[in-house]
Amino acid sequence: MTDPKIAIRIDLAGNLRELDIGTDRNQQIRTIGRALLDDIQAVDFIRRTTGPDIVILARAHRAHQAPNHPAARAVHELAAPLPHPIQGNVVLAGYTTAGHLTGLPADAVAIIRAACHTP
Numbered sequence: 616m617t618d619p620k621i622a623i624r625i626d627l628a629g630n631l632r633e634l635d636i637g638t639d640r641n642q643q644i645r646t647i648g649r650a651l652l653d654d655i656q657a658v659d660f661i662r663r664t665t666g667p668d669i670v671i672l673a674r675a676h677r678a679h680q681a682p683n684h685p686a687a688r689a690v691h692e693l694a695a696p697l698p699h700p701i702q703g704n705v706v707l708a709g710y711t712t713a714g715h716l717t718g719l720p721a722d723a724v725a726i727i728r729a730a731c732h733t734p
Contacts, residue, residue: 620718622708624650629685629731636708636716643716647672647706658701660710661694666720667709669693677703689730693723 619635620643626632634650636643647655653674661669671690674680680703687701707727709717719727 620709620716621724622647622706622716622719623724623727624704624706625683625686625689625727625731626704627681627683627685631728631731634706636718638717640715643708647708647716650706651704653677655706658705659690659697659699661690663720663723666723667711667717669719669723670708670710670716671697671701672706672708673701674703680704685731689727692726692730 620637622634622636624632624634632650634646636646644655651674653676655672656675658671658673663669683701683703683705686705687696690697690701707719709719711717
């Protein structure tokens with residue numbers, strides 16, 4: 616059995632939900648789409664020197680969504696503040712150099728949990 620490929624959804628209150636996104640691209644899109652209740656769109660990428668990069672995924676129709684301050688804190692802790700606000704619920708997932716979704720590295724999960732104050 617392989618380790619689960621974990622992505623994390625962050626809601627507006629800072630609540631985290633782990634998502635096992637697996638390895639099948641269609642299943643990954645369905646799982647993340649269900650977690651966000653919409654089509655998904657890559658908002659930005661966090662480049663890392665080791666392990667997979669991190670992609671920030673959000674609802675495609677988020678124009679009138681409230682800012683997601685907990686997610687912004689997590690992104691700031693992972694890299695640097697984004698030049699634009701993060702709106703609505705988001706999912707953070709690993710992203711390979713080949714352009715495939717994958718699980719988040721353990722150190723990134725720990726940083727996200729700490730930034731959102733979730734044990």
